[in-house]
Amino acid sequence: MEQVYHIPVLLNESINGLNIQKDGDYVDVTFGGGGHSREILKNLNKGRLFGFDQDEDAAANALDDERFIFIRHNFKYIRNFLRFSEVEQVDGILADLGVSSHDFDVAERGFSFRFSGDLDMRMNRNSSLTAADIVNTYEEDRLFHVFKDYGEVDNARRLVRQIIAARQAKPIKTIDQFKEIVAPCVPKRIEAKYLAKVFQALRIETNGELDVLREFLEQSMELLKPGGRLVVITYHSLEDRLVKNFIKSGNFEGKQEKDFYGNVSSSLQAVNRKVIVPDEEEIERNPRARSAKLRIAEKL
Known part of the structure; x- marks a missing residue:
């Protein structure tokens, strides 16, 4: 079912980027066909995974696993719904932005x-x-x-x-x-x-994709535990610029503000200094991956 619905992009790279702790709490804010979520669950023991997707078609793919909680809402509401589940902070957040291959094909x-x-x-x-x-x-x-x-x-x-x-x-x-x-x-x-x-x-x-992305990124900084990972896959320059600037500076303009001692006042630190892109083999297998860029950040 998942292969038909949506082929996950940069799957191994994004899962590795999350640096999954077996008993941690994680969020897949773009659940779609559940490809990334399945891999996250394989790496969890008693941990939990929250999956967000506002698309009713994606709801049909919700995973039958007691460790998985599906939330059919836009991920700009991530903080509200995690607090509703009595979760203040998480160990990792994954966002595979853009439109699923399923939606493009319907x-x-x-x-x-x-x-x-x-x-x-x-x-x-x-x-x-x-x-x-x-x-x-x-x-x-x-x-x-x-x-x-x-x-x-x-x-x-x-x-x-x-x-x-x-x-x-x-x-x-x-x-x-x-x-x-x-x-x-x-x-x-x-x-x-x-x-x-x-x-x-x-x-x-x-x-309202760019406004949603801005709201999500600002909330992610609050929601991640120290050492927690933010993993974002983008597909066009507008998204990527926002993500890159936010990781670099904590704002969307990319202007690094420094304290008295010259330290950059951002709560995130880039894990991959160079953006990760799919290899030719993945692009041939999944043309949607052609424009994908993966950025990983860690909460300080």
Whole structure:
């Protein structure tokens, strides 16, 4: 079931990065198909594992193990739900960011431009905001911000004006309709790369991904025990920059603040000085891994 649902990325590297203590408490904040969680449990004795995922499809993969607690909520609520379980601090936290391969492969979720379907992109299908809502209701400057900042789309202004002109005639509801509208803006020979950036931008805005990541990272610093590990897998430069800066400086700008003695006032220390990336064998086996970067930090 797990292989079909989602192939875990950088599995051994991320499990090793957690430096698992057999009786420790751990959190997998992006449970998905449970691939990483299964490996964590193999390394636990009497320890516990909390798995977060807001996607109802992921809930069907919850592990039948008394040491495992599944929480069907967004991981930005990690602190509240751990406290509800009377857990103040944990020994390790794992986050495999981005969208699961399962969601990319389900047409009706609207994450991929490879399929026909509604322009949806909600990770939590109980959420009210869809990608269609964004392209149909956002004002020009706000739409420009989405595509320029979250997709790094070069001709974002032209793209936005194309969308606004089209939506005045009729609402944009489907992937095929959206692709047809933006087609004049798509550069030849790099169609897939361009559409990937556009869809990434819409997905990030639909799910508030960067705001969620910021909230999660700030909470993780409080929730980790001294010596505890934070392991994060990112898939695009916007995520990776936030994670890298936070580990380096304790803030998202990457500005290291020092005390009177010249010590950097961050509660985290990078374990891997050089970012870990998949080898060619893993990329061939799992194309989703191509853009993955793994960063590991330890709580001081």
